[in-house]
């Protein structure tokens with residue numbers, strides 16, 4: 001495999017972004033986070049890309065967290081850019097107009113779990129392990145873990161995971177809603193994630209983008225504001241070519257073919 005630290009491939013309108021430091025369990029050093037951010041931006045700006053799939057190289061890890069070897073010489077001042085870069089990457093993923101699927105093929109610890117949580121949909125292999133182990137290093141999550149984990153799994157479970165630093169297996173992650181589906185092995189995971197990506201790539205792009213925005217807002221905005229945002233973007237979809245195509249296809253009992261306009 002290439003010696004690039006992050007790989008970028010396009011296949012059938014799907015941008016595959018692969019963290020490529022398998023010998024280091026795909027640990028997220030500064031260069032990896034920077035490259036991941038650049039590739040997410042590249043995928044966002046490429047009109048031929050409809051869906052992004054993020055995974056880790058090899059069968060051991062999605063990403064085993066921030067690169068701990070970068071921590072030794074850091075203090076409260078010098079570590080700030082590291083956390084801010086990680087948070088900015090996660091915020092960018094959430095702000096993207098395209099769905100981002102995390103295919104979690106092994107350890108998703110610390111920053112690995114946090115980046116996965118910023119993705120729209122998480123699929124995992126049975127050997128995946130999840131956790132926020134920072135407490136065992138005398139620190140806390142810094143890429144958004146204390147903020148996104150409780151929103152996804154609930155405050156009580158998030159507190160237990162963050163306070164203990166314990167890892168959980170894929171079936172437990174499925175039970176608590178941290179992942180959407182679990183596959184027997186990495187090969188089945190990648191097939192399942194690609195099948196989902198191909199399915200989403202066929203969906204009307206404008207409606208998908210507006211649905212993502214409205215769902216993201218549901219996390220952040222007060223109910224009334226979010227409901228009124230939903231009405232606005234619901235109405236907006238009625239001016240799209242894809243709405244005409246989708247409704248016409250239904251009424252004429254045929255399969256729609258969306259132009260993403």
Ligand code: COA
Nearest residue numbers: 023024025027064065066067068069107109110111133134
């Ligand atoms: N940062 C830097 N290097 C890491 C890393 C991380 N977060 N996670 C794994 N690695 C490196 C190890 O140092 C080792 O490198 P080496 O072979 O050059 O010594 C290699 O990846 C394999 O890890 P190893 O610990 O030998 O594998 P293991 O199967 O015994 O354990 C883990 C796997 C993931 C449980 C263990 O590596 C671990 O606990 N990693 C740190 C997780 C963490 O605390 N993440 C949050 C950071 S804020």
